Amino acid sequence: MKLKSKVALITGAGSGLGREIALTFAREGCAIGVNDIRPETADAVVAELRALGAEASPLPCDVADSRAVHKMFAKHMGDFQSLDILVNNAGIAHMEEHVRKNAEAMLQEVITTGRTTRSAEATKLMEDGHWRRTLAIHLDGTFYCTREALKIMEFNGWGNIINMGSLASQTGIMGVPDYSAAKAGIVGFTKSVAREVIGRGIRVNAIAPGYIDTPLLVEVSDLMKQMIAAQTPMGRLGTAAEVAATALFLASDDSSFFVGQVLAPNGGLYM
């Protein structure tokens, strides 16, 4: 078992990648604090983990709320008395309706004429609240959770933090400038903190997945998914299990010389 007797806190673990990472870590002997903004999904994943024989506890909170995050870490320590691994995974990727329609029209135009003169009109029409909420969940949430985790890990002289970036941090994705900015910020944050705390025995790395088939892609049309698969050298979207395997590698001693790296399970979409 690669994570025997370790304790992890995984944010956004009620669905998709976070849930799969929780199940994968649990099979390797890890106890899991299951965060999600939706308490019912955290409870459901805790039940799945306990059915596997793992120790697990629900930690519902909004990671964009620094006071709630502070309380969540206190509850985690009350439940487990330890924290070895933090996975900053919670996230949203919301494309507004008009942006989605414009993006579809652009795609159709490219398919028929080979080029487009349109704009998705995402940046020009984006409201402050939409921009701020995306950055708050991804970037502020990653910062708040990392800050709390470091207080525990620096004391222990050991720790492992994995941040969820995205292909968007490497290439930008049309229609989601907020998401692309937040994910690029997470990569910069990862490298800075990695340099800061490696001397204390804490490794910080990131994962930048390509398109992975999870509920996050609910707003992506079938046509768009076909285009993505066609542009991906591997010819398909990824699975949550493929990202969870990357997280397990980073969380375990198998990656002992990896510091401040961004691993990109993306089927070759970006090399």
Ligand SMILES: NC(=O)c1ccc[n+]([C@@H]2O[C@H](COP(=O)([O-])OP(=O)(O)OC[C@H]3O[C@@H](n4cnc5c(N)ncnc54)[C@H](O)[C@@H]3O)[C@@H](O)[C@H]2O)c1
């Ligand atoms: N699916 C993909 O193609 C893909 C690609 C690259 C990166 N990612 C990133 O991976 C992470 C997980 O995405 P997913 O595909 O599993 O999506 P998902 O929608 O299946 O899961 C995200 C989870 O995060 C939770 N969440 C949202 N806001 C939160 C908040 N403020 N506080 C706590 N929890 C919150 C949601 O309730 C949900 O359970 C995200 O950071 C996402 O940006 C996903």
